[in-house]
Amino acid sequence: MKFAVQYLSFFVIQNEGSDPNGPKKYKHYQTLTHEEYQDSELKAFLDGEFKRIAKRKAEVNAVSENVPTKIGRFIVEPGYDLTSNPNYNLFQRLRTATDKTEFHHCSDDVLRLYMDTISVRGGAFVLATAKLNDLFDDPFLFLFKCDFESKIARVSDERSLITQVEMAINAKNIKSIQYPHMPEEGMIEEWELKIHQASHARYFEDFLKYVSYEKSKPEIVADQVMGLVHQYMETKWQAADIPYYDVAEEGEDAPSAPVTEEVAAMRQEKQQFDVWAAGEKRELQEKWAHDHVMEATKQIVELQPDLELKFKLDDILIKGHMDDYGNNIHIARMNGRYVVLIEGDSFQFEKGVSPIELLHPEEMQEVLQRVGNGVRRRASGEAPPLD
Template sequence: MKFAVQYLSFFVIQNEGSDPDGPKKYKHYQTLSHEEYQDSELKAFLDGEFKRIAKRKAEVNAASENVPTKIGRFVVEPGHDLTSNPNYNLFQRLRTAADKNEFHYCSDDVLRLYMDTNSVRGGAFVLATAKLNELYDDPFLFLFKCDFESKIARVSDERSLISQVEMAINAKNIKSIQYPHMPEEGMLEEWELKIHQASHARYFEDFLKYVSYEKSKPEIVADQVMGMVQQYIETKWQAADIPYYESGDESVEPAAADTEEAAALRQEKQQFDIWAAGEKRELQQKWSHEHVMEATKQIVELQPDLELKFKLDDILIKGHMDDYGNNIHIASMNGRYVVVIEGDSFQFEKGVSPIELLHPEEMQEVLQRVGNGVRRRGSGEAPSLD
């Protein structure tokens, strides 16, 4: 996969004062044609980045909310086409620029929009169009943002040993945009673009105001679970002949809203809301094993590769969502929790331990030993594990 650069504009963003968080200004350094790029120092610096960005994989529904690489989609009103989207139109102007002067002017428009985003940092900003001649007639658009590196030095002469390099940049942490998105060679998605940025930054998401991003897989699962919770509450209280209603429902009679049952309903709903919003959550002990199995089955049908991860005290357990009830079992014994993990073989990694020499006991013996230990700690004969 070899990209041929058509045009490239190089800008530098700098602080206007000594405050790194203060106002910024930018300067256009140079715009290059294909021939000028071939003879420039930028060729060795950027050539590998085009291929690296194009091959970087991303999912429309990301594995987490903070993944560095995301797929964005241009937003249009129902019944309208892509030409109604301002971000798309700006990108198309760059892709269809007739000469390097036109490309420079369009690039300047892009950079002025970028400068209006929050938390813009100093660095190099590069825009380029590049073609994959063996696959496509139209070029791809690439935007690169390289932050300045602090405390960079290079070997100098025998006398001074090293000298400081001002405005140093490297390709290690390049942020980028590629349009259009190429899921695989030979396939293009003209409605989609691919962005890559540090997880804590949202420069490109702020900059592209008319691009949307699908929910991550955890967000989708959370929505599904909360839908199941709402259905559970509604069914439970209707079975008890108590009308279920949402807070603020003006159709509910005041007398009904003031009953003890209605207050209990509101309290339970609030408990679920608090639980769902928590960063670290405990076992709720609300649903039966069969209820959880059915809910898990519905989720896994839509998201087959979902991870299951939790901690029992300080022990981390990791698996897949469909392992619950099959290979991972959760139980209680004399007031304590027990996790049973079953499988066909063990695999130990670096570091030899005596546990690897174990001849396992039968399950009944282990459960008896665990139960005896719990009873001894409960009676004070043995120190508590807590």
């Protein structure tokens, strides 16, 4: 996969004062044609980046909310085509530029939009069109943002030994945009672009106001779970002859009956579910029976296969798949303590040797008896508590 650069514009964004978070200004350094790029130092610096960005995989529904690489989609009103999207039109002007002057002017328009965002930082800003001549007639558009590296020095001569480099950039943490998205080699999605940025920043999401991003898989699962929670609430309270819309709290747009004890209890339960769902770290709620959880899990796994199941029991981390629950992973109570049972056909140990690998396992009944005896001894004070 070898990209041939058509045009490239190089800008530098700098602070106007000493405050790194203060006002910024930018300067255009050069716009290069294909021939000029071949003879420039940028070729060695950027050539590998085009291929790296194009091959970087991303999913429309990301595995988490903070993945660095995302797929964006241009937003249009129903019944309208892509030419109604301002971000698309700006990108197309760059892709169809016929000379270096036109490309420079279009690049300047992009940079001025970027300078209006709160995410702007000092560094180099590069825009380039590059073709895959073996596959497509139209070029791809690449945007690179390279931050300045501070406290970089280089050996200079025998007298001063080192020289401080005030504006140094490297390719290690390049932020980028590629349009159009190429999910597979030889296939393009003209409605989609691919962005790559630090997970804690939103360098390009603030800048591209008319691009949307699909929900991540955890967000989709959370929505599905809350949908099942609302079904549960509706079934539970309608069985008590209380319409579920009575759960509406003050100010919500729904009919509301007099606040009886039942309605108050329903509102309290709804609030408990909302607080639980919003928590960063959550505890076992102990509200649904095993069969209810199995049915809910089955519905979610049908829509989202290969979902991860991950939780901690005290300081022990358990990882598996959502469909392992009730099949290979079981959760139970024993004498007031939680027990996780994990079953399988074989063990595999990694990184070092431990005596546990020499174990000849006991039968389950013996283990349960030993665990129960330990719990009783701790409860009676015969043995110290585990913590």
